[in-house]
Amino acid sequence: MDQFRIHGGKALRGGVEAAGSKNATLPILAASLLADAPCRLTRVPNLRDTETFLTLLGEFGLRVERPVPREVVIDTSGAKTGVAPYDLVRTMRASVMVLGPLVTRFGKAQVSLPGGCAIGARPIDQHLKGLEAMGAEISLEDGYIEVKAKRLKGARISFDMVTVTGTKNLMMAASLAKGVTVLENAALEPEVSCLADLINQMGGCVSGAGTSIIEIEGVDRLGGYEVEVPPDRIEVGTFMIAGAITRGDVTIHRCVPEHVRSLTLRLRDAGLEVTEGNDWVKVLANGPLRPVNIKTAAYPGFPTDLQAQFMVLMTLAKGSCAITETIFENRFMHAAEIIRMGAKVVTEGRTAHLDGVKELTGAHVMATDLRASASLVLAGLAAKGDTIVRRVYHIDRGYERIEERLRTLGAEIERVSE
């Protein structure tokens, strides 16, 4: 098993290019199950989750080629329904996104019911409620959800909470259904709009994405697509915080500054100088770090996927603040690890109370999930002395060669075998 060894205390300086977004790539790949023509993606991030999803597509007869790095071409001519097996769904909950495309195109889908995960219970009741409203029959056997429908019918569906994957799944299901589907309380995340644009490019009819009401008029067939994956806003945010926490000067290129605006505003509140252009954002640390309260929320609010990283930054602020997690019920596991590095954090339900300390000190810490691991790397970069971050396979799920890219900014970080 790999681990990172980090020698902290160096200010990061320079520029880095954003990679393609993991959470945009996965639904784009799922949408290839809707296509009756070839699909092509560029700027595909080289990640464990993308690999897992490509393996999953193989279960449904799709053939994947990679003519050049970061490009994926999918031959959909052999597409058929099948089973999303437990072993794949277990490692990547986003696998559930094959449900909508498979049932709408082939009338049947079988997907292992994802269990809970490190960050919470994460049920899929909203996905199932929506499919049922569209006329699907749903049953559960041996841990597998089976969804059947001769042809899904358009329906008016109101989500009980904002769900990103739920919105994407039902949007794909509705794209080949008979009639019009209206999704209310839909997620506003940029990855949802990206999927809507993609379905329209394939010949579908989706409007309203980016607002809380999305309307989808079903069509009889969908063709292929050619798309460049948009930049990963969570990765961009993580690099921004890396610049901030090491008191450095970091520019992230080829990104969409608007997608990280909530972080930009909080970093400015914390005393960082953040400037942005059309497709870049720069963070410069040149004054004291002030404490800032944050509360995670669905887009355009502060992303839960940057909560751990921001918390680590706030451990070094001059004063106290509170961080509240509203999306997932168990997303403070990094707190216990950074306490071992000298941070002062007390968690109370969904709120973490922090008292800033002068410095963090290196320690052996353990990654527990993707974003928590990123936060531990940030803590290591800022800490005095050496930090070992174990179980970095979590970070490889969502950050491409993060250690190499941090090194180009001057970080002392290496990957070693345990």
Ligand code: EPU
């Ligand atoms: N929820 C339900 N029932 C449902 C669906 C969701 O109760 O049917 C709850 C969840 O348990 C959670 C909340 O609603 O408490 C929001 O869940 P959502 O469905 O929005 O999350 P997701 O779609 O499973 C995506 C990202 C996550 C990101 C969240 C929130 C992907 C593949 N995953 O998850 O990303 O944290 O949205 O923005 O897009 C990550 O990349 O590290 C990651 C966890």
